[in-house]
Amino acid sequence: MRKVTVPIDMSSEQKAILGIISKRQLIYLIAGGALLYVYIPIVYKIAPNFFTGVIMCLISALPIIIATIILGFLKHSKYSLFYDRYLIIKLGYKNQIGVWRKGPKNDVGGKK
Structure with missing residues (x-):
């Protein structure tokens, strides 16, 4: 199997406006x-x-x-995300936490 190196950074967003800023940054x-x-x-x-x-x-x-400037142009270095997306993920994290039970016991509605 051949490996081919891609000469472009595929993970960054496209700089659509004159090659300087992206559409998201322009909106900000x-x-x-x-x-x-x-x-x-x-x-x-x-x-x-x-x-x-x-x-x-x-x-x-x-x-x-x-x-x-912070939301549009700066990245969180640890996660390599822009701060707006990082904050959206952090704010939605509380909704993703649930009550997890271990084992086959299914106690729905108080019936045994």
């Missing part, structure tokens, strides 16, 4: 940008002057920017 950038576009003008109008408004906008935009 659009969603983060839309959130910033919606609430940054509101935060800026609350501020009494220009410099305070800029500082308040930067501080309020920082959590969205960090969440977008």
Whole structure:
């Protein structure tokens, strides 16, 4: 049996947008940008002057920017998964835990 080496990394996602980012990453950038576009003008109008408004906008935009970068672009090194998929798996883990019994005893409805 012959072994052939594949010259491409088959396990990574395709970089569809100009060969730089994937569609999933583009969705995260659009969603983060839309959130910033919606609430940054509101935060800026609350501020009494220009410099305070800029500082308040930067501080309020920082959590969205960090969440977008972590969920869209960073990988969990131990599992080689992006953090969004890793968190989905971790959140669904509790639903997968069941009560397991050992042995042939089938006690359904309290009958013996």
